Amino acid sequence: MNRQELEARLRQELAIPFYNAKVAEREYSEAEFQEMKAELKADIEQYAHDYVNESNANG
Template sequence: MNRQELEQRLRSELAIPFYNAKIAERDYSEAEFQEMKAQLQADIEQYAHDYVNESNANG
C-alpha cells in the first residue's frame, strides 16, 4: 500500500480522522502497517495516560 492508503487505514482503524502521518512516500507492506499501527496506538495510550496523570497532579 502507498503512503496515502496507509494514512487512510490508520485514520479508519484507530478512529483518528484528522491524523496525517509524517512518513516517506513509498510502498508499505501489511507487516509494516501493523507495526506502525501498534506503535501509534501505544503512543496515543501513553499520551492519554500522561495527560490524566498531569491533570491529577495539578488538581
C-alpha cells in the same frame, strides 16, 4: 499500500480522522502497517495516560 492508503487505514482503524502520517512516499507492506499501527496506538495510550496523571497532579 502507498502513503495515502496507509494514512487512510490508520485514520479508520484507530479512529483519528485528521491524522497525517509523517512517512516517506513509498509502498508499505501489511507487516509495516501493523507495526506502525501498534506503535501509534501505544503512543496515543501513553499520551492519554500521561495527560490524565498530569491533570490529577494539578488538581
